[in-house]
Amino acid sequence: MLEIKDLHVTVGEKPIIDGLNLIVSDGEVAAIMGPNGSGKSTLSYAISGRAGYEITSGSVKLNGEEILGLPADERAAKGLFLAFQYPLEIPGVTTMTFLKAALNSQRKHRGDAELSTPDFIKRVRAAADKLGVPQDMLRRAFNVGFSGGEKKRMEVLQMALLEPTFGILDETDSGLDIDALRVVSEGVNALRSPKRGFLVITHYQRLLDYIVPDTVHVMSKGKIVKTGGKDLALELEKNGYRDYVAAA
Amino acid sequence: MAIATTSRPRDEPDEADPMNMRAKPTPTPTESALALAFQAAQDKPGVPQHVAYWRARAFSTFSDLGLPTKHVEAWHYTDLRAALAKPYALVDGDVNVSPEAILQLAPRLDGLAAIRIVLVDGVYVPALSDSAAMPQGVTLRAMDMALASDDVALLTALAAHGLGAGDGPIALNAALMHGGIVLDVAANVDVKTPIEIVALATETREQSFFSRSLVRVGQGARCTLVETHVGKGAVAAQKNDVMIFDVADAATLDHIVTSPRNALGSVQVSTLLANLGAHSKLQSFALVSEAAFLRRQTFLRFNGSHASALLSGVSLLSGREHCDVTLVVEHIAPDCQSREIFKHIVDDAATGVFQGRISVAQGAQKTDGSMSSRAILIGDDAAMYNKPELEIFADDVVCGHGATCGELDEDQVFYAMSRGLPRLVAESLLLEAFAGDVVDKIENEILRDHVMERVRTRLAARSHA
Ligand SMILES: Nc1ncnc2c1ncn2[C@@H]1O[C@H](COP(=O)(O)OP(=O)(O)OP(=O)(O)O)[C@@H](O)[C@H]1O
Numbered sequence: 001m002l003e004i005k006d007l008h009v010t011v012g013e014k015p016i017i018d019g020l021n022l023i024v025s026d027g028e029v030a031a032i033m034g035p036n037g038s039g040k041s042t043l044s045y046a047i048s049g050r051a052g053y054e055i056t057s058g059s060v061k062l063n064g065e066e067i068l069g070l071p072a073d074e075r076a077a078k079g080l081f082l083a084f085q086y087p088l089e090i091p092g093v094t095t096m097t098f099l100k101a102a103l104n105s106q107r108k109h110r111g112d113a114e115l116s117t118p119d120f121i122k123r124v125r126a127a128a129d130k131l132g133v134p135q136d137m138l139r140r141a142f143n144v145g146f147s148g149g150e151k152k153r154m155e156v157l158q159m160a161l162l163e164p165t166f167g168i169l170d171e172t173d174s175g176l177d178i179d180a181l182r183v184v185s186e187g188v189n190a191l192r193s194p195k196r197g198f199l200v201i202t203h204y205q206r207l208l209d210y211i212v213p214d215t216v217h218v219m220s221k222g223k224i225v226k227t228g229g230k231d232l233a234l235e236l237e238k239n240g241y242r243d244y245v246a247a248a
Numbered sequence: 249m250a251i252a253t254t255s256r257p258r259d260e261p262d263e264a265d266p267m268n269m270r271a272k273p274t275p276t277p278t279e280s281a282l283a284l285a286f287q288a289a290q291d292k293p294g295v296p297q298h299v300a301y302w303r304a305r306a307f308s309t310f311s312d313l314g315l316p317t318k319h320v321e322a323w324h325y326t327d328l329r330a331a332l333a334k335p336y337a338l339v340d341g342d343v344n345v346s347p348e349a350i351l352q353l354a355p356r357l358d359g360l361a362a363i364r365i366v367l368v369d370g371v372y373v374p375a376l377s378d379s380a381a382m383p384q385g386v387t388l389r390a391m392d393m394a395l396a397s398d399d400v401a402l403l404t405a406l407a408a409h410g411l412g413a414g415d416g417p418i419a420l421n422a423a424l425m426h427g428g429i430v431l432d433v434a435a436n437v438d439v440k441t442p443i444e445i446v447a448l449a450t451e452t453r454e455q456s457f458f459s460r461s462l463v464r465v466g467q468g469a470r471c472t473l474v475e476t477h478v479g480k481g482a483v484a485a486q487k488n489d490v491m492i493f494d495v496a497d498a499a500t501l502d503h504i505v506t507s508p509r510n511a512l513g514s515v516q517v518s519t520l521l522a523n524l525g526a527h528s529k530l531q532s533f534a535l536v537s538e539a540a541f542l543r544r545q546t547f548l549r550f551n552g553s554h555a556s557a558l559l560s561g562v563s564l565l566s567g568r569e570h571c572d573v574t575l576v577v578e579h580i581a582p583d584c585q586s587r588e589i590f591k592h593i594v595d596d597a598a599t600g601v602f603q604g605r606i607s608v609a610q611g612a613q614k615t616d617g618s619m620s621s622r623a624i625l626i627g628d629d630a631a632m633y634n635k636p637e638l639e640i641f642a643d644d645v646v647c648g649h650g651a652t653c654g655e656l657d658e659d660q661v662f663y664a665m666s667r668g669l670p671r672l673v674a675e676s677l678l679l680e681a682f683a684g685d686v687v688d689k690i691e692n693e694i695l696r697d698h699v700m701e702r703v704r705t706r707l708a709a710r711s712h713a
């Protein structure tokens with residue numbers, strides 16, 4: 001469960017998130033939609049602990065525990081996962097090595113034993129197969145030369161592998177072809193569980209046909225300006241943001 | 249933190265003194281001690297006359313030059329005279345080292361099956377070496393024995409056909425050298441087993457040593473040479489070692505050298521002088537880690553056409569360590585290819601230096617030379633001086649150089665952290681990849697893995713600091 005209270009975030013002195021409140025319960029899928037530049041990615045980075053996103057006030061609790069102030073890796077170990085809007089490339093590190101370092105770091109942090117290489121490989125293969133990620137991609141340098149869509153699949157593969165308690169998907173649908181959108185959505189849906197919440201940031205109603213949200217929030221100028229059910233996305237698709245942008 | 253320079257103004261004193269008429273400075277205590285040590289060595293019985301003469305000439309060259317200060321252009325970033333302020337006695341005597349002690353400091357690499365030559369404080373110890381196992385066509389002699397023979401051509405080879413002439417520390421090494429080996433690979437012999445020189449510093453007390461070795465790879469021969477320098481890093485030492493390669497026509501030499509663990513306060517000058525024949529191939533990789541204060545200088549000359557050389561290295565610096573990698577690559581024959589690829593990871597308040605010069609003589613047409621030096625500074629007070637240079641007198645050449653100096657990509661660090669990697673682990677992973685790119689150039693898989701493992705261990709030590 002994610003609880004954000006009166007969050008204010010500035011980036012380079014510029015206030016971007018301006019008193020945002022949001023609660024996403026266990027098992028809930030909440031969608032956030034909003035115009036370009038309204039602060040959706042800023043919100044996801046602030047929650048994950050990226051440097052340069054200064055929290056001037058407010059609180060973010062994950063499963064009842066305040067996470068602001070924790071380094072990003074500890075937030076991850078506590079079960080937070082962000083699928084980046086623009087995933088990074090890590091030259092010189094194979095995908096396998098990177099994934100193994102991630103999984104074992106989290107296990108170590110939680111006091112679990114590290115996975116043996118064969119066990120690890122078994123898990124990655126299973127996750128990769130489900131998401132249609134070819135095995136040879138796992139041997140390549142992480143994300144290097146991957147297409148936009150392949151990178152997005154890799155984000156969801158990591159989420160499947162790391163089994164977070166809360167996942168934030170920042171425009172995971174952008175760059176995906178029609179078939180990939182379905183495969184990736186199925187991957188996300190397979191992770192839905194009564195114990196896991198999701199925040200799905202998207203511009204397109206189409207994604208929400210696959211990952212059906214419980215709630216839809218409209219964000220404008222760093223605030224949630226409207227909250228509704230899945231029908232709100234359909235309305236936005238038809239009318240755009242003009243009714244809400246003015247309200248902010 | 250980051251200081252990166254690619255050029256610097258000429259030294260003022262030189263400008264003020266264009267005729268180089270400056271009076272010779274008074275010798276430092278170390279220089280005086282070296283003069284006394286030299287006299288004592290010359291007076292020892294049993295030194296053949298031509299060797300004594302050769303050494304005397306070398307010492308006179310050194311006396312004229314003195315220990316280099318930052319006013320000597322080639323030593324601008326490494327003030328050796330200041331570093332060697334305190335004179336250390338020359339190494340002497342026999343220290344008994346057990347085979348177990350060697351194995352502990354330099355374990356044999358699984359699967360490498362190398363033939364070992366063990367030098368203790370520079371001196372070849374047959375009893376600790378695989379002396380009986382030298383492959384067919386490989387001749388090994390202790391330097392002192394070789395010098396005592398009437399092999400007059402040896403001195404020309406030991407002078408590396410003039411390479412590095414004009415460098416004070418190299419001349420000093422010639423005057424004072426003690427120990428070392430002469431290794432000859434006969435023509436057309438393909439030495440399948442790597443030969444490993446394990447150079448152990450006993451570190452029983454503060455001392456200085458000067459050793460010089462010569463490796464000659466005959467025409468069409470092939471050989472892999474590993475130089476493993478080891479020490480406990482217990483007591484400070486002043487080391488000056490010179491390795492000379494004579495790679496004949498169509499010969500191939502693969503060389504991997506790993507620096508010793510030097511105690512704080514140690515000062516080491518390691519020199520490689522390499523002459524390459526036509527159609528020959530040299531690959532030389534150097535790992536520098538925990539070396540305290542080290543200057544690694546390489547002088548390489550292409551004497552025959554169609555030869556190629558790859559000089560590469562990784563330096564891992566932390567604390568207040570100082571590592572100066574200096575290269576002088578001379579293309580005098582046409583159609584040769586040289587590649588120089590170096591990476592430096594500079595942590596804490598350490599200082600890295602890279603000076604590389606590719607010089608192409610008028611007749612060296614079709615030279616293909618490229619040099620790159622890349623540094624990542626991770627320490628708040630870390631510094632890197634990068635100075636690549638090209639000096640080209642031929643018109644039909646392809647030469648280039650690049651030097652970069654930067655920090656870790658914070659976006660990549662955050663990405664990895666967001667996946668659960670603690671900062672230091674994330675940084676290590678990225679740094680490993682940065683260094684790994686050069687380590688990958690080592691052809692022998694076992695040696696490559698060994699070097700990578702050392703890099704990994706060193707970087708992992710950051711997270712336990
Ligand atoms: N480093 C920065 N310095 C100044 N302004 C920034 C910085 N980073 C982001 N911003 C600004 O913050 C605002 C919010 O950006 P953000 O990326 O969060 O928007 P978004 O809602 O994710 O948009 P999109 O839908 O286009 O992805 C934008 O106006 C952007 O220009």
Ligand SMILES: [Mg+2]
Pocket residue numbers: 040041042085170
């Ligand atoms: Mg965005």
